[in-house]
Amino acid sequence: EDQVTQSPEALRLQEGESSSLNCSYTVSGLRGLFWYRQDPGKGPEFLFTLYSAGEEKEKERLKATLTKKESFLHITAPKPEDSATYLCAVQAFGYSTLTFGKGTMLLVSP
C-alpha cells in the first residue's frame, strides 16, 4: 500500500526565514511525486511534478527536490503570501490514483 507522510504538520516562520518541508513516501514504483498548495476553503493548486531521484524544480521562492525515499519543498525567504497548506502526493506505475499526505500548514508572519 502506498503511503505518504509529511512533516512537520505545522510550521511557523518569520518573513525571510528559509526552511524546508518534508514528504516521505513508500510506493511500489514511483511514476510521479506531486506538490500542491492549498489555501483555506479552496481546491489544491498544482506546483510541481517530480519523476526521478535527483530531479529538482523551482518556482519563485519554492524549490522541490526528490530522492528515492523522500521529497523536500524548500522555501527561500518566504513572504506572508506563502502561507498555505502544502500537500504532497504520489502516483505509482500502473495506477491512475494519487495518494496524498495530510499536508504541512505553513504560516509566515510579517
Added chain:
Amino acid sequence: EAQVTQNPRYLITVTGKKLTVTCSQNMNHEYMSWYRQDPGLGLRQIYYSMNVEVTDKGDVPEGYKVSRKEKRNFPLILESPSPNQTSLYFCASSLVPGSGQETQYFGPGTRLLVL
C-alpha cells in the same frame, strides 16, 4: 480559461435525501476524479474515471455513485446521504495517466453538511 467547476459550492441537506454534485471541465481531459477532504485524514479518492463510460472505485467509494456519460462532466451522486458524508468534496481532472502530463487540476470544492 482552463478550469474545473463544481456546483453547488455549499449544500446543507438531511439524511436520506438524494443529491447530486456536478463537476465539469473544459480542458478535454480524459481522467476525472472525486475526492473528499476531512480534518486529520487528508484527501481521499472516492471514484475516478479514465474516460467516457469507464469508472472505478477509489479508496472510499461506499455511499457514492458516479457516472460519465460525457467527457466533460462527472457528477457525484449520494443516493441516501448520511451525516458521516459531511465533508469537503473536490473534483479533479487530468490528461490520461501515462501521458507524461498527469497533473491533476482541482475544482473549487463543495462543502456538504448532512443533518
